Amino acid sequence: MNKKTKNKNLILVILLLLVVGLAIAYATLTETLTINGTANITTEWDIKITSITAAATNATTGATDAVAPSVAADGLSATFNVNLAYPGATGTYTVVVANEGNVDAVLSSVDGISAANAAMPTSVTYTIDAVATDTLDADSTKTYTVTVTWAATDTSIPTTTTKTATITLNYTQAD
Amino acid sequence: MKRRIKKNKKNKNFLSLRNIVLIVFAIAFCLVGVAYATLSQQLFIGGTSTIADIQISTDTVTWTKVYGWGGNGNNRYEQIKIDIENNDEDTVISELSFDVPDTIIRNNSSVWICEGQNFTVSGNTITIVNPYEWFYTPAVKTVLSFEMQLCFEDDVDFYIDNLKVNGKLVTQIN
Numbered sequence: 572m573n574k575k576t577k578n579k580n581l582i583l584v585i586l587l588l589l590v591v592g593l594a595i596a597y598a599t600l601t602e603t604l605t606i607n608g609t610a611n612i613t614t615e616w617d618i619k620i621t622s623i624t625a626a627a628t629n630a631t632t633g634a635t636d637a638v639a640p641s642v643a644a645d646g647l648s649a650t651f652n653v654n655l656a657y658p659g660a661t662g663t664y665t666v667v668v669a670n671e672g673n674v675d676a677v678l679s680s681v682d683g684i685s686a687a688n689a690a691m692p693t694s695v696t697y698t699i700d701a702v703a704t705d706t707l708d709a710d711s712t713k714t715y716t717v718t719v720t721w722a723a724t725d726t727s728i729p730t731t732t733t734k735t736a737t738i739t740l741n742y743t744q745a746d
Numbered sequence: 747m748k749r750r751i752k753k754n755k756k757n758k759n760f761l762s763l764r765n766i767v768l769i770v771f772a773i774a775f776c777l778v779g780v781a782y783a784t785l786s787q788q789l790f791i792g793g794t795s796t797i798a799d800i801q802i803s804t805d806t807v808t809w810t811k812v813y814g815w816g817g818n819g820n821n822r823y824e825q826i827k828i829d830i831e832n833n834d835e836d837t838v839i840s841e842l843s844f845d846v847p848d849t850i851i852r853n854n855s856s857v858w859i860c861e862g863q864n865f866t867v868s869g870n871t872i873t874i875v876n877p878y879e880w881f882y883t884p885a886v887k888t889v890l891s892f893e894m895q896l897c898f899e900d901d902v903d904f905y906i907d908n909l910k911v912n913g914k915l916v917t918q919i920n
Contacts, residue, residue: 620791628848631845735792738790741787743787
């Protein structure tokens with residue numbers, strides 16, 4: 572075996588070792604690592620009406636309940652039904668909204684007041700002291716006052732004597 | 747060979763600039779959608795109001811505070827004058843009623859109308875009944891006036907409301 576052939580064989584052996592080494596290294600590098608994880612959603616989004624109460628002063632402001640005010644079983648709606656005795660009579664109701672979840676909420680809009688007040692009889696008007704941007708933090712409550720008033724300026728009985736209103740409180744999660 | 751070229755062409759078309767832009771837009775749309783998805787809840791308050799079927803007369807009423815007697819820390823006395831203008835026809839008033847603040851104290855209050863008579867207080871409503879027909883018979887376009895001294899719990903914001911003559915609501919000027 573001449574020197575040239577010896578060198579060739581040596582290079583071949585080195586290359587072979589190199590390939591084996593790389594194979595081992597690659598095998599090492601491609602070792603599979605397994606990370607087991609479980610993700611649980613802990614968000615609770617639970618906004619509801621917890622109570623509606625007629626003001627004690629209704630008895631002296633010409634307003635009497637035709638039907639006792641009540642909250643639906645799911646807490647998503649409340650109703651009141653009131654008789655107004657004379658022009659100037661006012662009925663007042665206190666509505667409590669609760670955030671029983673763990674996500675802060677904000678009142679994005681209050682709908683229904685304008686449409687109700689534009690309907691006949693226009694001398695009967697509804698108000699609510701809720702304002703868009705009112706915050707309702709997690710585990711907190713907010714109290715709103717809803718009023719319905721028969722204008723004292725009426726000197727005759729309107730043709731339409733009953734008026735309904737649906738006031739919608741739209742809540743979204745706070746930023 | 748031709749098929750392979752065609753396939754390559756197809757692949758080339760798939761990765762055209764237009765398709766890449768469309769994919770980018772689709773991904774962006776999804777991201778924006780996820781970003782704007784927020785929790786929300788609607789609550790409803792339903793109200794129904796019914797105006798009472800009452801009769802309204804053409805008479806008018808004004809009231810004035812004649813004198814405020816002040817308070818003694820517990821009670822406050824207000825002397826009030828009521829003027830009812832008969833705009834309709836000669837009337838015999840058989841019953842007068844009106845609402846005042848509900849802190850009225852009946853036992854310390856008094857009403858003078860003609861020769862004076864009894865009145866009742868139910869809740870915040872004062873009712874005066876005419877014991878004799880000739881007591882209050884204002885002719886048309888005349889005014890029936892009377893005064894009363896009413897006692898309230900302190901710091902009352904006095905008002906008169908819902909004044910009715912013979913059950914008919916009288917329009918209140920003030």
